[in-house]
Amino acid sequence: MDHTPPPFFKRGPAPLVRLFFFASLSLALLVVDARFRYVDGLRSWLALAAYPLQRAATWPIDLAMGVGGYFSTQANLVEENRQLRERALNNAQDAQRFQAAQAEANELRRSIGASEKLPVPASTAEVLYLGRDPYAHKLFIDRGSVQGVRAGSPVVDDVGVIGQVTRVHPLVSEVNLLTNPDQAVPVQVVRNGLRAVAFGARGLPGMLELRYMGANAEIQNGDRLVTSGIDGTYPAGLAVATVVKVETDAEQAFARVLCRPTAGVDRGHYVLILNNDAQLPPRPDDAQTKDRRGEKTRRSKAKDKSADKAADEQ
Amino acid sequence: MSSRSQILMPARTSTVIGSFVLALFLNFLPWPDMRLVPDFVALVIAFWCVRQPRLVGLGIAWMVGLLTDAGNGVLLGQHALAYSVLAFLSVWFSRRILWFGPMLQSLHIALILLAAEAAVLVVRLAAGDAFPGWPIFVRPLFGALLWPAVTWLLLLRQRRPTNEPAI
Numbered sequence: 001m002d003h004t005p006p007p008f009f010k011r012g013p014a015p016l017v018r019l020f021f022f023a024s025l026s027l028a029l030l031v032v033d034a035r036f037r038y039v040d041g042l043r044s045w046l047a048l049a050a051y052p053l054q055r056a057a058t059w060p061i062d063l064a065m066g067v068g069g070y071f072s073t074q075a076n077l078v079e080e081n082r083q084l085r086e087r088a089l090n091n092a093q094d095a096q097r098f099q100a101a102q103a104e105a106n107e108l109r110r111s112i113g114a115s116e117k118l119p120v121p122a123s124t125a126e127v128l129y130l131g132r133d134p135y136a137h138k139l140f141i142d143r144g145s146v147q148g149v150r151a152g153s154p155v156v157d158d159v160g161v162i163g164q165v166t167r168v169h170p171l172v173s174e175v176n177l178l179t180n181p182d183q184a185v186p187v188q189v190v191r192n193g194l195r196a197v198a199f200g201a202r203g204l205p206g207m208l209e210l211r212y213m214g215a216n217a218e219i220q221n222g223d224r225l226v227t228s229g230i231d232g233t234y235p236a237g238l239a240v241a242t243v244v245k246v247e248t249d250a251e252q253a254f255a256r257v258l259c260r261p262t263a264g265v266d267r268g269h270y271v272l273i274l275n276n277d278a279q280l281p282p283r284p285d286d287a288q289t290k291d292r293r294g295e296k297t298r299r300s301k302a303k304d305k306s307a308d309k310a311a312d313e314q
Numbered sequence: 315m316s317s318r319s320q321i322l323m324p325a326r327t328s329t330v331i332g333s334f335v336l337a338l339f340l341n342f343l344p345w346p347d348m349r350l351v352p353d354f355v356a357l358v359i360a361f362w363c364v365r366q367p368r369l370v371g372l373g374i375a376w377m378v379g380l381l382t383d384a385g386n387g388v389l390l391g392q393h394a395l396a397y398s399v400l401a402f403l404s405v406w407f408s409r410r411i412l413w414f415g416p417m418l419q420s421l422h423i424a425l426i427l428l429a430a431e432a433a434v435l436v437v438r439l440a441a442g443d444a445f446p447g448w449p450i451f452v453r454p455l456f457g458a459l460l461w462p463a464v465t466w467l468l469l470l471r472q473r474r475p476t477n478e479p480a481i
Contacts, residue, residue, distance in 0.1 A: 015405050018372045022398040026376070029391035034441055039390055046384030050342075053335070054385060057342035129344040138387055167387060174387040181444060202444055 040167075047169040054140065054172070058128055120235050122272045123147070125155075128172060137180040137200060139163065141271060144171040152233060154274045160239035160262035161185065161227060162271055177265050178240070179206055187240050188228035192218060195228055198240060201258060206265065208241045210257040215248045219257055235274060239263070322472040325366050329471050333358050334378060342385060349449040352457035355382060356430055357464050359397055360423055363404030364411050365468075375401035392437040400430040416462040424458035 013021075032038050125141040143149045145168045153165045155175045163183065167174040176183050179200040187198045187210075194217065201207040213219065223243040229236025241259035248255045337354040345351040355378060362370035379394030386393075403426045404411075411422045431454050439445065 015372070015402055019398060019402040022372050022376045023395055026379075026391040026395035026398060029380075029394065030389055030437060030441075033390040043384050043390055046381055046390075047387075050338070050381055050385035053338050054342050057339055058344070061344060129342065140387070 043167075044169050047172060051169075051171050054128055055142075120274045122274050123149075125149075125173075125271050125273055127269055127271060137177040137183075137205075138166075139175040139177055139271075141173050141175060141273070142171070143273065144169050144173050146170050148275075149173050149273055150275070154234045154238075156238060156272050156274060157263045157268050157270070159264070160241075161234065162263050162265055162268075164233065165273065175271075178208060178261050178263075179265055185234060185240055186228045186230045187225040189219060190224040190226055194218060195230070196225070196257075198225060198259065204258070206261075207244075208259040208261055210243075210259065211254070213255045213257050215250075215253060215255045217255060217257075219243060219246055219255070221246060224262075225259060321474075322469065323474060325362075325369060325472055327369075329468070330362060330366075330370060333362070333468055338378075338381070338385075341382065347449075349446060350452060350456065352453055352460055353427070353430075354457075356397065356400055356427055357423075357457050357460060358468070359401055360404045360426055361461075361464055361468055363401045364408045367405045367408050370401075371405060372398050372401045389437065389441055392434050395437060396430040396433040399433050400426060403429060416465065419465075420458045420461040423461045424454055427454035427457045430454075 029039065033043075123143065125143040128140040128142050139155075139162070141155070149165060149168050151165055151168050155162045155165060161178060163175045163177040163180070165173050166176040177200070178185060178198070181200040181202045183200055185198045186195070188195050196210045196213055196217075196219075198208045199211055201209040210219070210225075221243055225240045225243065227234040227236055227238045227240055239262040241261045243257060243259050245258040246255060247257075334355070337358040340354040359370070359375045359378065363375070375397040376394045379392075379397035380390065382393040382397075383390050407422060407426070411419050414422070428451065431450060435445075435450065
């Protein structure tokens with residue numbers, strides 16, 4: 001006689017056992033994803049599965065905008081036309097000055113033998129939605145690896161930098177916003193050319209801060225910050241932010257500089273992805289830079305020794 | 315009277331799937347402040363784990379969590395972990411919760427949602443993110459306030475028509 005319970009009492013493993021199983025599976029995934037990035041393939045597939053729902057979730061907004069556009073009155077259109085014409089006039093003036101300035105810059109550049117700067121190719125994308133996660137500052141756009149987006153490309157809107165593409169799925173891409181405390185942008189003050197690095201401000205959503213600015217740095221309210229182009233990721237001269245507050249504390253070595261981003265980081269519907277292929281010289285070899293003491297230099301010394309030995313044997 | 319007094323029809327798989335699709339859709343909507351919007355997926359998982367613990371359990375919760383993670387572009391596994399904890403607590407308390415009226419049920423659900431939110435918080439703090447502020451704990455409370463409405467909506471297809479003649 002066997003004493004197994006009849007099948008209608010079978011409920012599988014106990015809930016506690018299942019919880020243990022799934023919790024350890026989640027933790028393993030978390031560690032693998034955070035430390036080693038081995039699961040990006042799985043992530044891409046899951047993102048593809050979620051894509052129809054994400055796309056569908058933008059419909060109500062599109063619908064509302066469509067209805068709003070339908071009912072926009074003639075007066076509004078006339079007013080908007082007037083404003084646009086005014087702006088076009090201003091832009092035309094700027095464009096002329098720009099052409100002259102660019103010709104001059106090219107001439108100067110040629111005269112000092114620097115390579116001519118090529119215009120940066122750009123493609124437009126539509127913002128699908130802001131990331132739901134309140135911890136991360138992300139944006140999703142409707143262009144992916146199928147359309148040729150690459151990770152690392154800067155993303156701008158009509159007035160300034162928004163962020164950088166950090167992860168590319170087949171049909172959507174994730175953009176890390178400037179306001180992310182872990183996102184760094186090398187900037188320059190327009191007024192005096194002072195260089196700095198802008199980060200998202202910790203504890204102040206929607207703001208930027210310049211870290212590691214000396215308390216005596218020459219910076220003041222209203223200073224405009226543009227990309228310096230030093231990192232080779234962002235093209236030089238894109239508007240980033242305006243300084244709104246400079247705090248110097250005698251107890252601290254660094255000043256606290258708060259800035260408001262120029263671009264509509266949390267607004268706007270369309271963005272530009274810049275495909276910046278700056279021809280940078282290759283990174284210097286680590287063995288040549290002796291400033292990092294420890295494991296690396298010892299290893300490189302050992303390598304040098306073995307190379308010497310090989311040379312002696314020959 | 316309320317749904318407790320009448321015998322419900324069995325839950326249909328299509329209702330379960332439809333509710334999950336609707337909840338994911340609501341979660342993906344572009345809300346202005348994500349910290350104040352209740353997590354609809356968590357609510358639906360809690361509902362089915364309380365009502366149908368043999369149909370929806372930790373496995374489904376875990377997979378929906380993975381989908382949420384990939385869709386939001388966050389660390390893969392944080393919502394999977396949170397929803398597993400949520401499903402476990404819901405299954406564990408399912409008999410107890412159904413004993414109470416709607417308001418006391420909401421109170422239980424608030425605690426369960428709070429536990430899931432805390433799981434996400436712990437993962438994010440361990441991953442090196444900054445604390446996003448106290449509004450993060452308002453979200454489970456808003457979710458719990460929606461519990462009676464969710465119950466009414468999701469039980470709609472299991473109720474018998476009232477004018478059915480009694481045999």
